[in-house]
Amino acid sequence: MQVLRPITVNDFAALKEIAIESGHGFTSLPVDDGQLQEKIDRAQNSFTKNVDKPIDESYLFVLEDSETGKVIGTTAIEAAVGLSVPLYHYHLGKTVHHSPTLNVYNTVDILSMCNDYTGCSEICTLFLREDSRKGLTGRFLSRSRFLFMAQHSERFADTVIAEMRGVSDEDGHSPFWQWLQEHFFSIEFPQADHLVGLGDKVFISELMPKYPIYVNLLSKKAQAVIGHVHDKTKPALKLLEKEGFEHRGYVDLFDADPTVEAKLGNIRSIRDSQVCPITIGELEHINEQSSDTLAICNQGVSDFRATFTKHAHYNQAKHTLIISQEVADALHLKQGDAARFFRL
Template identity: 70%
Template sequence: MAPHFNMQILRPIKNTDFAALKQIAIESGHGFTSLPVDDNLLQDKISRSENSFSKQVETPFDEGYLFVLEDTKTNEIVGTTAIEAAVGTQVPLYHYHLGKTVHHSSTLNVYNTVEILSMCNDYTGRSEICTLFLREQYRKGLAGRFLSRIRFAFMADQSRRFSDTVIAEMRGVSDAQGHSPFWQWLQEHFFSIEFPQADHLVGLGDKVFISELMPKYPIYANLLSPEAQAVIGHVHEKTKPALRLLQKEGFEHRGYVDLFDAGPTIEARLENIRTVQESYIVSVEIVDSINCGQTYAISNQKLNDFRAVFTDNVLFDEKAEILKINRKEAQALNLENADTVRIFAL
């Protein structure tokens, strides 16, 4: 039974969360391709996640783990966060890689370095963090940071289910109508469909048109419109806080950008991610009341019964490697005395 006090608990999505997921899909709007407003697709996402959590896995393949953040006071779903175990294994994952080519003539004494965009599938098989969304009224406080970082704790505990490299595709620059300057150029020359439509098709998993219509040869960046060149590798204004958070975790941009809006894809090795390196596995001691003022994210290290919360109703004794935890939080995490948890300071 859910405890009757205000706390936010992260858990795997269930079939009964469909209506809440649909509401979040509606609120997330343009450019949030991983949650399309389509009943069948959302239902598939839930079933796929339930199957992934219950599946025996030796090496990552095509699993998708979708979590929801539930407010215990209202029983409302207030946010989502997800991990794809191995991208591009079922449907190809395309990127542009920004490289350089040199045009040199010693006869004419001309030396030009030109940036080129080459289409590739270099991130096939990598794990991807995605689908982080928090409803507007819950965006103050630590919930957003918790949703972003807790995934790394889960991945560290279930590392054989994931690749040793983790990527994140960041949303590129587009205007209020969802139009991207980068897409504008591609559309004029190759596609003849609007950006929101192309984006929606990708969200539906229909990527065949990419390989059919995308230019097969590298594109010289200096041939693009100035507006398109200006946004390569840049993120949407609203995505800047998320990018900063991941850069703090050790994610870097290695020149890979999205095919449609040219937003950067960033990467890190799982073992080098700050949250993984700075988290502790400790055993718990359940107490009736405690408060230390320092907020910790705590996960119960389970798979199907995975639960995580963030709270300051704990006291962490680093020397003894013991976490004293309030009874209510312990119940929310399905913990008993001497169980182990993974914690990190939020």
């Protein structure tokens, strides 16, 4: 059974392995011992804080195989971004050049730097190890965050964003960054990417162009990747789009990947989830071939646990969730407790 839980200090080695495996462009997990330990410490502090509104908490989870004890993935939620470290984006807009005298009318795309998502919640740091990318595991890892957000909505902002991974080659080079580097910077994309992962964003305000960039002045390769994601990120983007996330023209400063957004209450998994008492009992009468797979969590914060299983059945008439003893143990639930769930 695969169980999502808050990260602990004992997960440092596994988190570092994941950071190494994730490769270029995965800025939220830099391969830096100090930064990784700081992320773990910050998450542990966030899970134990008593808060009624989002401030600067970071909730970092790991997905563990309960049989082997191996950490096979990770995911996270930032409660309110941009409050301590500025969050920059480009917004893709338009400007019109019109001369009635010459009968000329041109509409041009422009990129304007902004901080429009300051204070929003962000789902991030989604990574599943390659040998575990089968079945419903990836879908669960992505959607499991919404169980936590639905259960503890007071901890999150009304708007939720997700920054997707942009287009880059095997060496981590971004066509969009190559144009910026040529005209404004003297560092390679992997180095800039690494600095952002370390939280060092001073160079952005120092070196980034202060005025809007005309898209038609970019190289053809740079123009072609604006708003597009890395091939390995396309499945994750499709999952978020099914949840109701939309791209509203905001892209990353470095590789021009899209940032998508949704209102917390409109996210499908949050809207469709429900809470009811559990009954621990036998499920022999359930046909696993035809029964739904449910994503289920307890109601804890520091003791949060979530899993997905066919060994559960929602009795609508009695408004109770019947689960096996194994599932109850994995979620730290006892007879009569309540759980939140949705159909995976």
